[in-house]
Amino acid sequence: MTMTAERQKPVSDEDLVRGVRAGDRALLARAITLIESTRAEHRARAERLLETLLPATGGAHRIGITGVPGVGKSTAIDQLGVNLTAQGHKVAVLAVDPTSSRSGGSILGDKTRMARLGQDPAAFIRPSPTSGTLGGVAQRTRETIALVEAAGFDIVIVETVGVGQSETTVSEMVDVFVVLMLPGAGDELQGIKKGVLEIADIIAINKADGDNRDRASRAAAEYRSALSILTPVHPAWKPPVTLVSGLANQGLDELWRLICEHRRVMSEADAFAARRREQAAGWLHDLIDDGLRAAVTGRPAVRALLERLEGAVRAGRRTPQSAAAEVLAFAGLAVNMPATGTTS
Ligand code: GDP
Numbered sequence: 407m408t409m410t411a412e413r414q415k416p417v418s419d420e421d422l423v424r425g426v427r428a429g430d431r432a433l434l435a436r437a438i439t440l441i442e443s444t445r446a447e448h449r450a451r452a453e454r455l456l457e458t459l460l461p462a463t464g465g466a467h468r469i470g471i472t473g474v475p476g477v478g479k480s481t482a483i484d485q486l487g488v489n490l491t492a493q494g495h496k497v498a499v500l501a502v503d504p505t506s507s508r509s510g511g512s513i514l515g516d517k518t519r520m521a522r523l524g525q526d527p528a529a530f531i532r533p534s535p536t537s538g539t540l541g542g543v544a545q546r547t548r549e550t551i552a553l554v555e556a557a558g559f560d561i562v563i564v565e566t567v568g569v570g571q572s573e574t575t576v577s578e579m580v581d582v583f584v585v586l587m588l589p590g591a592g593d594e595l596q597g598i599k600k601g602v603l604e605i606a607d608i609i610a611i612n613k614a615d616g617d618n619r620d621r622a623s624r625a626a627a628e629y630r631s632a633l634s635i636l637t638p639v640h641p642a643w644k645p646p647v648t649l650v651s652g653l654a655n656q657g658l659d660e661l662w663r664l665i666c667e668h669r670r671v672m673s674e675a676d677a678f679a680a681r682r683r684e685q686a687a688g689w690l691h692d693l694i695d696d697g698l699r700a701a702v703t704g705r706p707a708v709r710a711l712l713e714r715l716e717g718a719v720r721a722g723r724r725t726p727q728s729a730a731a732e733v734l735a736f737a738g739l740a741v742n743m744p745a746t747g748t749t750s
Contacts, residue, residue, distance in 0.1 A: 419451065423458050429496075429558045431530060441549045442535045456549055462556040464682070466498070469665060470564045470576040472602065473586030478612045479565055480519035482586065482652030487520065487563070489658055491528035495561050498554035499523065502547050502566040502576050503534035530554060541696060544575045548689060551579065568602060577605040578685055581678065582668045584661070586612045586650075587629065589622035603629070604636055606645050608664050614649035615656060622649050642675035643668060701737045708737045 417425070417436060425433025441452040473479050487497045499520065523529045532554075535546040551562050566576045577583040585606040603609070609629050614622035626647045638644055646664055650657035672678040702708050715729035734740065 419454060419458075422455060426455075426459060426553060426557050427462060434530065434553060434557045435532075437553050438532060438550050441553065442546050452549070456552055459552060459556040463552040464555060465558075466551070466555045466560050466562040467665070467669060468551060468562045468564065468580040468582075470566065470580035470583040471586065472566045472568055472573050472576065472583070473612070474568055474588070477586045477588055478652045479567075479586060482610075482612055482650065482658070483563055483565060484520035484523045485652045485655050486658050486662065487523040487529055488526060489655070490561055490662070491523075491526050496528050496530075496559045497523070497526075497561045497563065498530045498532070498557075498559040499563045499565060500532050500547055500550055500554070501534040502540075502543055502564060502572055504540040504543055504572050505567075530557075530559060540572055540575055541692065544579065545689075545692065545696065547576075548579050573602050574605060578688060581672075581681065582607045582665055584608045584610060584665070586610050587625065589613055589618045589625050603632060605639065606633075607639060607643065607668055608645055608661070609633070609647040610650045610657070610661055611647065612650050612652060615651035615654040619649075640672065640675065640677050642677060643671055698739065701739060702733060705737065708733065711736050 414436070417433065422433060422437055422440070426437050437455060440448055440455065443449070443452070471479060471483060483499060487499065490497050518524065520531060524531055532550060535543050535550075547564060551564070554562055562580075564576050564580055566572045573583075573585075583605055585602055585608070587609060589611055609626075611622045611625050611629070626649060629647045633645055633647065648657060648660055648664060650661050652658070669678060672681070702712060712733050715724060715733060718724040719726050719729050
């Protein structure tokens with residue numbers, strides 16, 4: 407993708423801004439490629455672009471959707487997406503797949519997984535950035551949310567799989583977090599990470615069709631009782647459990663109604679905008695953490711020193727404290743190292 411981008415005719419910052427604002431898909435895609443680039447001059451341009459577009463961002467309802475591979479995410483998002491574009495919405499689908507760089511290609515958010523939405527002129531599907539770490543992928547995705555909002559998409563769906571911290575990460579960049587579950591009884595409940603229930607705003611038991619319906623209803627009852635003993639994300643909203651079938655297009659209208667109801671209830675509790683403010687502040691801190699890390703590991707000379715001193719620490723010739731202080735000083739980050747034993 408980068409190679410094609412490089413072969414394309416250069417486009418000015420002004421044209422990129424105009425193109426994104428006009429919803430020009432080709433220029434939107436180029437803007438996203440730009441923000442995904444790790445080259446310093448691209449980063450500088452990307453930051454200017456995001457700063458210019460800032461006033462035009464924030465207009466979308468941001469929806470996170472997660473679930474294990476095979477739960478039916480792409481089928482459900484494809485169907486929900488075309489239902490929503492039929493109602494006049496403009497839907498962008500992004501993905502956060504921290505494994506994509508390792509598996510050599512992004513699976514999530516692939517257009518071919520969402521055949522109808524991929525053809526829909528009112529939809530825009532973008533696979534996961536392949537920049538490696540979850541933190542890196544998350545930052546690029548947050549920026550892409552801003553770009554698609556500036557391009558006029560009023561619904562952004564961010565899809566992820568339950569790998570490592572990716573669910574928490576996505577829940578921290580969306581307004582509402584929907585967890586898709588498979589029908590099935592207690593055994594499923596045992597297997598799922600309790601953590602995901604703690605961050606879910608809505609639980610949807612998917613594939614609630616045909617022979618699965620009874621099992622899905624039983625699963626819903628189990629999840630309701632599991633949720634009843636958890637503290638909800640916000641006191642105003644008790645996460646509901648609903649049945650859907652992406653394949654049969656059943657229950658998706660009700661799911662959408664719940665997503666909108668969540669927005670209404672949270673707005674009334676003054677919590678909708680507050681969640682975004684918290685997320686923006688959290689993003690700032692993440693960027694600073696990333697910047698600090700990049701100041702060390704992103705520069706060959708500093709990294710070389712770090713590697714050398716790491717060897718000395720391993721061999722017991724240097725203390726971690728003095729080695730860390732030397733690396734930070736060399737990186738231009740002369741900080742007072744915390745005394746041994748303290749954290750943060
Ligand atoms: P993903 O990996 O979560 O994106 O799951 P997919 O959408 O690719 O679906 C995985 C498999 O489950 C496919 O064979 C689908 O046809 C099937 N599937 C998806 N949604 C449903 C559903 O609502 N009901 C049933 N019975 N099967 C489904």
